[in-house]
Amino acid sequence: xxxxxxxxxxxxxxxxxxxxxxxxxxxxxxxxxxxxxxxxxxxxxxxxxxxxxxxxxxxxxxxxxxxxxxxxxxxxxxxxxxxxxxxxxxxxxxxxxxxxxxxxxxxxxxxxxxxxxxxxxxxxxxxxxxxxxxxxxxxxxxxxxxxxxxxxxxxxxxxxxxxxxxxxxxxxxxxxxxxxxx
Amino acid sequence: xxxxxxxxxxxxxxxxxxxxxxxxxxxxxxxxxxxxxxxxxxxxxxxxxxxxxxxxxxxxxxxxxxxxxxxxxxxxxxxxxxxxxxxxxxxxxxxxxxxxxxxxxxxxxxxxxxxxxxxxxxxxxxxxxxxxxxxx
Numbered sequence: 661x662x663x664x665x666x667x668x669x670x671x672x673x674x675x676x677x678x679x680x681x682x683x684x685x686x687x688x689x690x691x692x693x694x695x696x697x698x699x700x701x702x703x704x705x706x707x708x709x710x711x712x713x714x715x716x717x718x719x720x721x722x723x724x725x726x727x728x729x730x731x732x733x734x735x736x737x738x739x740x741x742x743x744x745x746x747x748x749x750x751x752x753x754x755x756x757x758x759x760x761x762x763x764x765x766x767x768x769x770x771x772x773x774x775x776x777x778x779x780x781x782x783x784x785x786x787x788x789x790x791x792x793x794x795x796x797x798x799x800x801x802x803x804x805x806x807x808x809x810x811x812x813x814x815x816x817x818x819x820x821x822x823x824x825x826x827x828x829x830x831x832x833x834x835x836x837x838x839x840x841x842x
Numbered sequence: 843x844x845x846x847x848x849x850x851x852x853x854x855x856x857x858x859x860x861x862x863x864x865x866x867x868x869x870x871x872x873x874x875x876x877x878x879x880x881x882x883x884x885x886x887x888x889x890x891x892x893x894x895x896x897x898x899x900x901x902x903x904x905x906x907x908x909x910x911x912x913x914x915x916x917x918x919x920x921x922x923x924x925x926x927x928x929x930x931x932x933x934x935x936x937x938x939x940x941x942x943x944x945x946x947x948x949x950x951x952x953x954x955x956x957x958x959x960x961x962x963x964x965x966x967x968x969x970x971x972x973x974x975x976x977x978x
Contacts, residue, residue: 778857
């Protein structure tokens with residue numbers, strides 16, 4: 661979506677008569693990108709569905725105060741990312757699971773997930789990604805799958821471009837090492 | 843590449859699936875969830891603060907004034923009380939009633955028993971009773 665398109669949408673959103681309709685357009689426009697971003701972090705479909713719905717509810721509440729200093733989709737990504745982190749932290753707290761075990765649990769879920777259709781190498785890749793620390797996993801997914809620019813990622817994650825680059829390269833190395841193992 | 847260790851050569855396919863019609867139905871689910879949110883809590887933020895801020899200010903001022911009044915009451919003398927009652931015509935009192943109230947609340951300089959003690963003391967000091975009566 662270009663800036664003009666975004667401005668038109670926001671203008672429509674500010675008009676009370678077209679607010680619901682416009683938000684529906686925004687949901688339709690971004691739902692897939694947000695869903696896949698969340699799904700790669702949360703893995704399970706039902707959990708992803710909850711996180712995505714919460715993301716859009718927060719967007720609905722926050723959109724009247726949206727300052728237009730950032731792009732709408734980076735803003736939505738940011739909300740979705742925060743929701744993912746909150747969800748994973750909550751999962752750790754509720755089940756008293758140590759930090760690394762949530763990722764291990766997600767890795768186990770992946771194998772039995774009826775909504776996962778990856779071949780052996782793809783499954784291994786996903787498991788490799790799940791061995792990464794949370795922030796590194798986010799960076800890897802956003803760069804590798806979502807193909808976001810470092811500048812956009814910097815805006816979403818509030819991290820410098822340099823730190824993101826080194827985080828991504830470190831993640832790639834770890835994954836490649838994991839893939840070479842039996 | 844399907845068996846190497848260079849991820850850039852791996853097929854970048856999305857292997858995750860969603861239930862049938864999931865994306866067609868998701869906007870409706872989100873809308874249903876939005877409708878559960880109380881009305882006037884989403885878009886009235888600015889309006890809310892515009893009304894709330896002056897209201898809170900007025901309440902705070904009244905509360906401060908009330909507390910100030912309660913903490914700064916002065917004790918009036920019996921005479922001042924009677925003057926206030928008369929000036930403000932709160933109750934119709936005649937002068938006799940006011941005098942009675944004043945007499946009850948006013949502290950006499952000397953009591954009768956004190957006078958008798960003084961007279962006894964003067965008599966014991968050989969002062970003539972007639973002289974004492976003249977002085978009183």
